[in-house]
Amino acid sequence: MPYWYYDKKDLQNTPSYREGIPNDTENRYRKEGARFIIDTGSKMDLGYNTVATGVVYFHRFYMFHSFRTFPRYITACCCLFLAGKVEETPKKCKDIIKVAKSLLTEQKFGTFGDDPKEEVMTLERILLQTIKFDLQVEHPYGYLLKYVKCLKGDKAKLQKMVQMAWTFVNDSLCTTLCLQWEPEVIAVALMFLAGKLSKFEVVDWNGRQPKHNAWWDMFVEDITMELLEDICHQVITELIGATRIGKIVSKINVGRSQCIKWIAL
Amino acid sequence: MQGVSAPREPTQQVISTTSTILNMREKEKYIEDFDFPFCDESSKYEKVAKIGQGTFGEVFKARARNSSKKFVAMKKVLMDNEKEGFPITALREIKILQLLKHENVVNLIEICRTKATLHNKYRSTFYLVFDFCEHDLAGLLSNVNVKFSLGEIKKVMQQLLNGLYYIHSNKILHRDMKAANVLITKNGILKLADFGLARAFSVAKSGQANKYTNRVVTLWYRPPELLLGDRNYGPPVDMWGAGCIMAEMWTRSPIMQGPTEQQQLILISQLCGSCTPDVWPGVENLDLYNKMELPKGQKRKVKERLKPYVKDPYGCDLLDKLLQLDPAKRYDADTALNHDFFWTDPMPCDLANMLAQHTQSMFEYLAPPRRPGHLRHHHHVAGAQAKPTQPVQDSGYQDRVF
Secondary structure, eight states: OOOOOOOHHHHHSOHHHHTTOOHHHHHHHHHHHHHHHHHHHHHTTOOHHHHHHHHHHHHHHTTTSOTTTSOHHHHHHHHHHHHHHHTTOOOOHHHHHHHHHHHSOHHHHGGGOSOHHHHHHHHHHHHHHHTTTOOOOOOHHHHHHHHHHHBOSOHHHHHHHHHHHHHHHHHHTTTTGGGTSOHHHHHHHHHHHHHHHTTOOOOOBTTOOTTOSSGGGGTSSSOOHHHHHHHHHHHHHHHHHTTOHHHHHHHHTOOHHHHHHHHTO | OOOOSOOOOOSOSOOOTTTTSOOHHHHHHHHHHOOOTTSOBGGGEEEEEEEEEETTEEEEEEEESSTTOOEEEEEEOOOTTOTTSSOHHHHHHHHHHHHOOOTTBOOEEEEEEOOOOGGGTTOOOEEEEEEOOSEEHHHHHTOTTOOOOHHHHHHHHHHHHHHHHHHHHTTEEOOOOOGGGEEEOTTSOEEEOOOTTOEEOOOOBTTBOOOOOSOOSOGGGOOHHHHTTOSSOOTHHHHHHHHHHHHHHHHSSOSOOOSSHHHHHHHHHHHHOOOOTTTSTTGGGSTTTTTSOOOOSOOOOHHHHHHHHHOOHHHHHHHHHHTOSSTTTSOOHHHHHTSGGGGSSSOOOOSHHHHHTOOSOOOTTTSOOOOOOTTOOTTOOTTTTSOOOOSSOSSOSGGGOO
8 A cells, every 4th residue: 555644845845846836835725625625525514534535635636746737626526526435425526516616716616627527527537546546544533532532531621622622633634734644643643732722631541551651652652742743833823824713712711822832832 | 755856946936826727638648648656557467358247347367467477357447337437336345355355355456547548538447456366166166077075165165254254354244245256266265256246334223223225145145134125234144145155065056046036035935934023033124024925834944955965964054054034043154164064074175186177267257057056946937047136237336335
């Protein structure tokens, strides 16, 4: 099976970059594409797994092709179409296109060409080859649920923490984190972030051994604080971009300064 | 990793989204020239012969053009009539084959593609590439010169059950057990093949039954619960097929060759006894229980009717346990593997020596039509020798999803 994780240098030197698209622009395209898959998926009542699988296909696709060759919104549709079938929640291609049309400006929908459905069909074959038919994708969601079961502490606080971590995983889809780290690592980092922001400190957990310094040592080996902070930083940066930070701050009842401190990690 | 060449300075600072998009011709050229790093061209293999017809396309024997000269089986993904792109059934099969890695399950080597050109409207054809197996069980059984000793029959069944144990442990149902889908290499290793109808299953939670299609499994191997419309079935559907295949090791042709679903149910009742709530609690709740004609007062005659062929009492007993009407009473693969049949003399013995005498590859597809079943009852209906109904039509996949 192919290896789908890249270091930061690879993520800067992408096919889009080599065709003259600056990294910032590419990241914006990635974010817009991912957000569009999330919006289209939720409008069609597709589950979080299907949506996340579609987004991962999308990010992987653009490690091999440029945004100049393949406009982002139709690729996004194609990724969601394939993810629907793979995750056993199939949606008709024409229905996805219909929802896409309702969400996009006329100019953006124009990139779908004269026959959008045919475009998606052709694109699907290219997508399948590009992702090497590596269809099954794991996401951090399942790991969040697995981890929280082992943590000890106030039930309500744990619940609040895992809910917050869950929304962070959603936000992480708009970043290239799924091209950098395994879902287990992302789950640990975002649970860590949620713990910090909800002021819940995990002091004990089931299955604790003397060699464990932190709860996550039980699940993933060799996670450094530096790595956790880097992942949190990427998600928080995304939150700022999405202007949702204010909402987060008010919702979780931590001071803005606390958040800023985290952002400034 | 891909794309490790030194980063170049972006040539443009601001890219407008619409003006720089490639036109159609440029895109076609791009697709034609793109060297997909993970998906090889099918031309790396040279087709030798057509060896069969899978659930979603033709199967070819082919040989690698590289120095290995290795033989493979290539299964074409039929997409011509697909309104919804790459068939969901093919995606399922690929996902399942990528998950299943076991000596007794056919091995998927890779997926290949034809080059996208103007000729195919820039749409590649895909092939699933498998390790080649010289024989299939239906082909071997139809050849009177191929004789299985009791030890060899045990080896076949042990490997078949090992394969089923493995796939069921991985929460996969095969759903198309039949002799033609059981491959055997020239070294005597059995491989379960054709996962075109397979799917993942979950153990139903209370009050929330699964809704799978019951239009699976080739009619002659279809268990009674499917014929009665059960949509919340599980691994026992494959175990029924295993029982039918096991009996076939001696009878040499499928034991119940019903021409219709109704007739198949009658044949089953005549062999296994009437389907009543007494022997099968809950059968009365199945959708088609009142819609199908179910023979009443039939006695169970599994051992009695199979004994003339099977002779071995342990073999008869295991068959009796696999051909249980009630899926809850039917042996699972693990229990079957622990049956005395496999642990008494003659012990299971290797097939390689016997197969070495047969150098010709034997596939059902290439073999002459098999004789009608030995076990057909005296008042069977006309047309009983018709080919078994395929679980689904060849075109379209909608019918067999979920």
